[in-house]
Amino acid sequence: MKKSFTIAVISLFLDQLIKTFLTNFMYIGESIVVIKNFFNISLVLNKGAAFSILMSRVTLLIIISIVALSFLGYYIIKSKNIKNYEYVIYGFLMGGTAGNLIDRVIRGAVVDYLDFNIFGYAFPIFNFADICIVVSMVLFIINMIRDGRNEVSSRHG
Secondary structure, three states: OHHHHHHHHHHHHHHHHHHHHHHHHOOOOOEEEEEOOOEEEEEEEEOOOHHHOOOOOHHHHHHHHHHHHHHHHHHHHHOOOOOHHHHHHHHHHHHHHHHHHHHHHHHOOEEEEEEEEEOOEEOOOEOHHHHHHHHHHHHHHHHHHHHHHHHHHHHHO
């Protein structure tokens, strides 16, 4: 249990540290070229969720985040069969969710800044909290696939 919360706090701290630094030294809409035609630091505010879905539904997104964090925290505290790698998954998910939640509560929008253009496709701008959430989901899916294979192989062999 402690591992998930430690990872969540570290992820949250890093997320908020980066966002605070950038909002203190850049203005909204400013873009700094890091690697020409590939990567910029572009400071924007996103009032939606991933890919700007639920745009301007900040209150709904705050409620969803609080419910998700509450459920996840309760699950971690009450569950007795969590494996070590699952603590990492839940820690990243909680840290990322909390980071974007804090932005929505304090600023009314999420601070995004990682701006990639790959082969002419401009990806939606995102942040460290988003990376934590995506990494946790990828690890969760890998875990589900692996557990499914283990379950099938244990039935057949």
